[in-house]
Amino acid sequence: VASEILRxxxxxxxxxxxxxxxxxxxxGNRWLLKDEEGNGVFIPATFQQGxxxxxxxxxxxxKIFATGKDQDFEPxxxxxxxxxxxxA
Amino acid sequence: xxxxxxxxxxxxxxxxxxxxxxxxxPAAITEQVEVSDTPDAEEDFLRLGSLVYQYxxxxxxxxxxxxxxxxxxEAEIKPYCHTGATAVLLTILSEEHxxxxxxxxxxxxxxxxxxxxxCMPALLDISVGKKELRSLILSVCGKRGEWLxxxxxxxxxxxLEADAQTLWQTGRAEERKxxxxxxxxxxxxAALELLQSSWDTEGANEKVSFLEILTTGLSEHDLVWxxxxxxxxxxxxxxxxxxxxxxxxxxxxxxxxxxLKEAVNVKNSKALLGMLAKTTIEVHEKIAFPDxxxxxxxxxxxxxxxxxxxxxxxIQLIASVPPSFWNDHLKETPETVIKLFQKxxxxxxxxxxxxxxxxxxxxxxWTQALVDHGDEEILESALVSLIESLPAKDRxxxxxxxxxxxxxxxxxxxxxxxxxxxxxxAKAVLSFTSQEVYAYNKTFYRAAxxxxxxxxxxxLESFMPSEEQKKAYWRxxxxxxxxxxxxxxxxxxxxxx
Numbered sequence: 375v376a377s378e379i380l381r382x383x384x385x386x387x388x389x390x391x392x393x394x395x396x397x398x399x400x401x402g403n404r405w406l407l408k409d410e411e412g413n414g415v416f417i418p419a420t421f422q423q424g425x426x427x428x429x430x431x432x433x434x435x436x437k438i439f440a441t442g443k444d445q446d447f448e449p450x451x452x453x454x455x456x457x458x459x460x461x462a
Numbered sequence: 463x464x465x466x467x468x469x470x471x472x473x474x475x476x477x478x479x480x481x482x483x484x485x486x487x488p489a490a491i492t493e494q495v496e497v498s499d500t501p502d503a504e505e506d507f508l509r510l511g512s513l514v515y516q517y518x519x520x521x522x523x524x525x526x527x528x529x530x531x532x533x534x535x536e537a538e539i540k541p542y543c544h545t546g547a548t549a550v551l552l553t554i555l556s557e558e559h560x561x562x563x564x565x566x567x568x569x570x571x572x573x574x575x576x577x578x579x580x581c582m583p584a585l586l587d588i589s590v591g592k593k594e595l596r597s598l599i600l601s602v603c604g605k606r607g608e609w610l611x612x613x614x615x616x617x618x619x620x621x622l623e624a625d626a627q628t629l630w631q632t633g634r635a636e637e638r639k640x641x642x643x644x645x646x647x648x649x650x651x652a653a654l655e656l657l658q659s660s661w662d663t664e665g666a667n668e669k670v671s672f673l674e675i676l677t678t679g680l681s682e683h684d685l686v687w688x689x690x691x692x693x694x695x696x697x698x699x700x701x702x703x704x705x706x707x708x709x710x711x712x713x714x715x716x717x718x719x720x721x722l723k724e725a726v727n728v729k730n731s732k733a734l735l736g737m738l739a740k741t742t743i744e745v746h747e748k749i750a751f752p753d754x755x756x757x758x759x760x761x762x763x764x765x766x767x768x769x770x771x772x773x774x775x776x777i778q779l780i781a782s783v784p785p786s787f788w789n790d791h792l793k794e795t796p797e798t799v800i801k802l803f804q805k806x807x808x809x810x811x812x813x814x815x816x817x818x819x820x821x822x823x824x825x826x827x828w829t830q831a832l833v834d835h836g837d838e839e840i841l842e843s844a845l846v847s848l849i850e851s852l853p854a855k856d857r858x859x860x861x862x863x864x865x866x867x868x869x870x871x872x873x874x875x876x877x878x879x880x881x882x883x884x885x886x887x888a889k890a891v892l893s894f895t896s897q898e899v900y901a902y903n904k905t906f907y908r909a910a911x912x913x914x915x916x917x918x919x920x921x922l923e924s925f926m927p928s929e930e931q932k933k934a935y936w937r938x939x940x941x942x943x944x945x946x947x948x949x950x951x952x953x954x955x956x957x958x959x
Contacts, residue, residue: 412528430580
């Protein structure tokens with residue numbers, strides 16, 4: 375869906391995505407998301423709820439709603455046990 | 463990427479002045495895709511710009527994080543709390559109702575539940591600053607909280623506590639005091655051992671602070687070490703003597719008892735031409751006071767012209783022995799001893815010293831007797847500190863009895879405790895505070911909500927002040943109180959399911 379949106383309007387700053395099985399973690403001062411294959415993206419430094427995201431994950435993969443493109447995606451919310459928690 | 467900068471320049475100057483041409487595109491694109499310029503410069507800008515963008519995107523690859531090693535939290539032993547409880551907690555956290563946070567945490571702990579993970583970072587952040595809530599917070603954060611603590615050094619309290627010896631040796635003054643305080647509350651003997659390990663190298667100010675901390679959990683076990691200390695500084699010696707004199711079996715207190723036995727006795731005589739027996743307290747003010755008592759902190763000279771030096775010394779001695787001494791020495795009940803002292807003016811002046819002793823040695827029986835049978839003078843001078851030293855249940859009862867007499871001081875004292883008041887006391891307090899709308903504002907009610915029972919929710923209207931100009935204030939304040947009481951009600955309700 376994200377690539378289709380970018381094909382129609384490649385000049386968009388960011389696209390919304392829902393990704394399953396990604397795990398958040400912290401390396402140095404940066405928060406990152408990693409998928410099951412070991413591919414990852416940065417979470418922008420402006421994202422303030424890194425520890426909340428971490429607490430919700432407990433180190434387990436999450437289904438996550440984020441917006442961004444290239445190597446930067448900002449989480450907007452996650453599904454944990456069929457409950458959606460958004461980051462205000 | 464140079465071409466992207468060209469496109470940005472084109473966009474800023476406008477396609478009329480600087481049109482984007484196929485020639486501006488890198489060869490890598492034009493060799494693969496057949497494109498040509500058209501007369502429509504705007505159409506060309508969008509078309510070619512889109513092509514370059516896709517070209518740019520195609521070179522973007524995700525980060526390679528295969529080598530990153532991630533850990534996971536252990537499964538929780540306790541279940542998570544009800545969603546209703548989480549909703550209340552989120553409100554408490556966002557509106558900073560810290561008086562209610564302790565209640566929430568206590569209820570969660572009692573229900574053997576965990577806080578929802580989304581609330582844990584905020585709770586752990588609070589536990590950094592509010593050490594009194596730390597153990598409750600760590601308990602309700604469960605395994606997930608432990609795992610987060612291992613990842614965030616600020617929340618890794620177990621590592622900090624495990625290395626108490628290092629913290630004691632290298633920590634800042636405040637950190638060392640906190641460490642000693644918390645250890646003394648849990649393991650008094652271990653705290654004494656820790657202090658002994660570094661006593662000789664401590665400065666005078668540190669020694670005074672540490673001795674004050676030893677007041678908690680003070681017992682005979684501390685006596686040998688305390689009495690064996692040889693301190694040169696006056697400040698440290700005063701603090702040391704004060705501490706030693708809090709232990710009933712210490713040498714100074716034993717010495718004071720012996721002197722009081724000699725100086726204060728019951729005298730039985732006849733009155734009304736021998737028809738009535740009269741019992742009074744007889745005080746021998748002219749006994750010889752040994753020098754030792756003055757070295758232990760008893761002052762020699764009275765600064766009050768109404769009180770002689772000997773009386774002043776006796777007052778200090780009476781304030782320094784456990785009041786139960788009088789039961790043994792005079793073979794009378796506390797009530798009788800108090801009444802005997804109050805019988806005559808010359809002995810009544812010693813009763814405030816009895817009150818000081820009751821508070822100092824936390825003697826509940828004597829405290830109650832003094833409040834029950836003390837005269838106006840004693841109630842004037844020591845009522846609040848006497849009631850303050852009582853256990854919660856008795857404190858409530860006595861505060862209710864005297865609330866009209868000393869409302870402000872009693873309310874100040876009562877709100878320093880966490881215990882919830884009974885309905886009658888809460889009504890009495892609100893009857894007073896609602897009339898004093900300028901002194902008791904929203905901040906007061908936000909803090910006092912821990913003490914006020916939720917049953918007051920239905921009573922708030924009845925406290926409306928009679929003075930017209932105060933009514934708007936009270937409406938405002940009772941609205942605030944109603945809000946926090948409703949939250950309190952929701953906490954209790956959500957954990958009672």
